[in-house]
Amino acid sequence: MPELKYLVFLGCVIPYRVSSYEISARKVLDKLGVELVEMAEFNCCGFPMDPINHNLMLTLAARNLCLAEQQNLDIMTLCNGCFSILNEVNKELKEDKKLREKVNEYLKGIGMEFKGTIAVRHLIHVLAQDVGFGKIKDTVKKPLTSLRVAQHSGCHVLRPGKVVGFDDPENPSTLKDLIAATGAKCLDYMDETECCGNPISAINSELPLELAREKLDHIRAVGAQAMITVCPFCHMMYDLNQVRIERKFNEKFRIPVLHYPQLLGLAMGMSPDELALKDLRVDASELVNLL
Amino acid sequence: MAETEKTPETKASEKMVVKASEMDPRFKYEISKIPGAEKIMLCFQCGTCTADCPIARFDDFYRPRKLIRMTQLGLKDRLLSNDVIWLCSTCFTCIDHCPQDVGIASIVRALRNLTVEGGRMPLVYQELASNILKTGYSYEITELRLKKREEQGLPPLPKANLENVTKLFEITGLSKMLEKVRT
Numbered sequence: 001m002p003e004l005k006y007l008v009f010l011g012c013v014i015p016y017r018v019s020s021y022e023i024s025a026r027k028v029l030d031k032l033g034v035e036l037v038e039m040a041e042f043n044c045c046g047f048p049m050d051p052i053n054h055n056l057m058l059t060l061a062a063r064n065l066c067l068a069e070q071q072n073l074d075i076m077t078l079c080n081g082c083f084s085i086l087n088e089v090n091k092e093l094k095e096d097k098k099l100r101e102k103v104n105e106y107l108k109g110i111g112m113e114f115k116g117t118i119a120v121r122h123l124i125h126v127l128a129q130d131v132g133f134g135k136i137k138d139t140v141k142k143p144l145t146s147l148r149v150a151q152h153s154g155c156h157v158l159r160p161g162k163v164v165g166f167d168d169p170e171n172p173s174t175l176k177d178l179i180a181a182t183g184a185k186c187l188d189y190m191d192e193t194e195c196c197g198n199p200i201s202a203i204n205s206e207l208p209l210e211l212a213r214e215k216l217d218h219i220r221a222v223g224a225q226a227m228i229t230v231c232p233f234c235h236m237m238y239d240l241n242q243v244r245i246e247r248k249f250n251e252k253f254r255i256p257v258l259h260y261p262q263l264l265g266l267a268m269g270m271s272p273d274e275l276a277l278k279d280l281r282v283d284a285s286e287l288v289n290l291l
Numbered sequence: 292m293a294e295t296e297k298t299p300e301t302k303a304s305e306k307m308v309v310k311a312s313e314m315d316p317r318f319k320y321e322i323s324k325i326p327g328a329e330k331i332m333l334c335f336q337c338g339t340c341t342a343d344c345p346i347a348r349f350d351d352f353y354r355p356r357k358l359i360r361m362t363q364l365g366l367k368d369r370l371l372s373n374d375v376i377w378l379c380s381t382c383f384t385c386i387d388h389c390p391q392d393v394g395i396a397s398i399v400r401a402l403r404n405l406t407v408e409g410g411r412m413p414l415v416y417q418e419l420a421s422n423i424l425k426t427g428y429s430y431e432i433t434e435l436r437l438k439k440r441e442e443q444g445l446p447p448l449p450k451a452n453l454e455n456v457t458k459l460f461e462i463t464g465l466s467k468m469l470e471k472v473r474t
Contacts, residue, residue, distance in 0.1 A: 016430035041452045043427040048419045051403045056463040110455040159383035195345045195382035202415035203377045210349045
């Protein structure tokens with residue numbers, strides 16, 4: 001059994017507002033024997049800077065990649081946005097010699113050089129491919145057979161398909177399989193791969209609420225008791241903003257939105273407190289009572 | 292919402308008359324040199340991007356197909372002064388669905404980058420950039436948050452190397468652009 005050890009890339013959104021994801025992810029990964037090494041001196045992945053300066057995004061991302069190369073460890077992200085940028089830049093710099101030369105010219109200014117020796121993974125890749133479903137199922141002590149949930153993988157762990165090269169972006173199954181491993185039933189619903197809309201919240205605060213409302217509506221329609229996410233930014237859209245959505249459209253959803261590691265942790269027999277379920281904005285206590 | 296379903300008022304105000312004097316025939320070549328935007332000329336206006344765009348479903352003005360056509364026609368000034376380009380949520384559905392493999396979202400990113408070079412930048416990006424310069428993180432993570440991490444048993448948040456970050460902002464020219472935008 002190879003050693004499962006990764007540099008954990010937290011990004012900005014998780015420490016800013018979504019600690020419950022980090023807390024639960026660390027707990028379940030520890031249980032699965034995955035070792036996480038803290039990433040000293042990392043900076044923003046670069047994603048938020050791409051719209052204003054593509055080269056800055058490239059160099060911010062490349063700097064993070066260089067830090068990982070120095071430690072000779074693969075990066076594991078919890079955030080879809082961080083995964084998307086770090087993975088894409090890593091891939092482009094490995095494949096495109098001209099681009100690599102250009103970026104390395106920038107990096108000279110900070111005494112770094114991209115070599116292309118590591119890989120970038122997202123939590124769900126680590127769980128599904130490296131840890132494996134067998135091992136996950138072995139740790140499930142309390143199968144959540146009474147739960148019916150719906151998944152939202154989020155865009156950046158799937159698209160662009162050509163760059164991500166994992167799962168089927170039109171009909172993704174990884175998160176569904178990971179949910180099934182906990183014993184919970186994962187329901188299909190309309191427009192599963194639709195974007196949460198959060199990336200434009202700061203430009204137009206109303207429009208993403210319409211997108212999120214539609215998704216919550218589709219999830220409610222199939223009778224899901226909870227929604228499961230693997231991205232802190234998507235999570236904010238459905239959990240933190242759910243009250244706003246309810247107010248704006250005069251509707252009641254009250255659908256708890258759990259980070260996948262919270263669901264898995266519950267199935268492993270961990271307590272809701274340990275998994276920071278209390279930190280969720282939409283109360284999940286009724287859901288916990290079902291278990 | 293289909294592009295043709297508009298109220299009579301918006302129809303009249305939006306009717307687009309394209310004048311030859313507005314068209315910059317070099318613009319598409321300029322764009323096609325930007326990484327990710329190389330295939331701009333391959334777009335044959337099928338409209339799949341707009342049909343599958345989650346934002347276009349809820350917004351009356353954001354139409355990726357139209358942005359690509361305007362770029363091909365060289366309507367540079369209109370594009371670079373148009374707030375609608377900031378509505379792309381970068382879900383990359385258009386990129387995956389385009390039958391011509393045109394990197395639509397990347398072209399929109401190129402248009403945004405050029406807008407910034409011209410001295411216009413939405414406030415939120417100025418804030419994000421200034422946060423990264425100050426802390427290495429795009430959001431300001433308060434002392435309270437850092438203390439809470441400790442209480443929750445999380446490891447301390449690594450401090451970024453601000454010297455390096457500042458240097459990257461300078462080398463890539465964003466520091467200068469930020470000054471230009473602010474003045």
